[in-house]
Amino acid sequence: MLNDNEIGQRIALLRKERGYTQEQISFILNVTPQAVSKWEKGNALPDTSLLPLLAKTLGVSIDRLLTGGSIMEKTSPYDGEYKKQEYYWGLQHSLLAEQIVEIMQDVANKRLLDIGSGEGRDAIYFAKCGFQVDALEISTPGIEKIRQYSQLSGYEVNILHTDMIGYELKASYDVIYSHGSLQFLPLDQRQNHFEKYKRHTRVGGLNAHLIFVEKPFVKVAPDWEKGELFYLSGDLARYYHDWEILRCEEQIIDCNSAGIPHQHAVYSIIARKIEA
Known part of the structure; x- marks a missing residue:
């Protein structure tokens, strides 16, 4: 089962690393800044129709956006x-x-x-x-x-x-x-x-x-x-x-x-x- 809080934290982390504000993400996805804020706080999830564009904007696959994969875990031999x-x-x-x-x-x-x-x-x-x-x-x-x-x-x-x-x-x-x-x-x-x-x-x-x-x-x-x-x-x-x-x-x-x-x-x- 997907954890809203973990996905929200991942969205926030990726957004900041890409240098975007919540307002910029909301403009790209044509949603309100309040919606982005709710995602990052774990109070809601993005609509599935938004996932391809959100993942592309944040520079990751949809699977990695939802599950974390190599971003949130130890992934490098170094x-x-x-x-x-x-x-x-x-x-x-x-x-x-x-x-x-x-x-x-x-x-x-x-x-x-x-x-x-x-x-x-x-x-x-x-x-x-x-x-x-x-x-x-x-x-x-x-x-x-x-x-x-x-x-x-x-x-x-x-x-x-x-x-x-x-x-x-x-x-x-x-x-x-x-x-x-x-x-x-x-x-x-x-x-x-x-x-x-x-x-x-x-x-x-x-x-x-x-x-x-x-x-x-x-x-x-x-x-x-x-x-x-x-x-x-x-x-x-x-x-x-x-x-x-x-x-x-x-x-x-x-x-x-x-x-x-x-x-x-x-x-x-x-x-x-x-x-x-």
């Missing part, structure tokens, strides 16, 4: 690490993020989506450098770390607390970016996800990703999760064969996550969308 006081990935931004800033330095009003933002190290860096940032992250403790870092730094980012798998992008971006998160995409969904990222990138904009690739001479990292799936060398270039490839590099890097020294084989790409 939750335990993100709950600790220290920052698991550190606060130093990545080289890939620095390269994006350099390429986009003359673009005004630039908007960026950071997929799998983790604890926000790159998202906050992009905000410092003048980007309007949407930080997408599934982990609740990760979200709290992003908020904490945002407040400490004085730079604001828009947090999207959701799963990148199945998330329907609404906006168009100048940059769609990910750093070590897309290995969680199921193999049979990768093509569709990259096509979606490309569709939601403005002409002249960039897609930039760093992924983990399988190499027989590189041992699997000690903190590698069951749900993480390697890519093969050249996969990213294939997804972006119809874009201008600005940078494309594969390398072996040293890592100390989980406190155990190890190596990763990584592949990074920066591609630009050119008007046909």
Whole structure:
């Protein structure tokens, strides 16, 4: 049985994370602000006819809106690490993020989506450098770390607390970016996800990703999760064969996550969308 209070709390949480007021939601759905207030207080439920548009507006599926799923529960393998006081990935931004800033330095009003933002190290860096940032992250403790870092730094980012798998992008971006998160995409969904990222990138904009690739001479990292799936060398270039490839590099890097020294084989790409 559906719990009105839980659904109301979920609607309120998602609304705030998307940056909407109750009045804005009421305008989109053509209901009164009082109706939205009743939903969030658990005094009433939205009419079933409103659920598709409400879920779309809040950036989730209808099932997730009603049942919570991965939003309200522990959903990330990094939750335990993100709950600790220290920052698991550190606060130093990545080289890939620095390269994006350099390429986009003359673009005004630039908007960026950071997929799998983790604890926000790159998202906050992009905000410092003048980007309007949407930080997408599934982990609740990760979200709290992003908020904490945002407040400490004085730079604001828009947090999207959701799963990148199945998330329907609404906006168009100048940059769609990910750093070590897309290995969680199921193999049979990768093509569709990259096509979606490309569709939601403005002409002249960039897609930039760093992924983990399988190499027989590189041992699997000690903190590698069951749900993480390697890519093969050249996969990213294939997804972006119809874009201008600005940078494309594969390398072996040293890592100390989980406190155990190890190596990763990584592949990074920066591609630009050119008007046909």
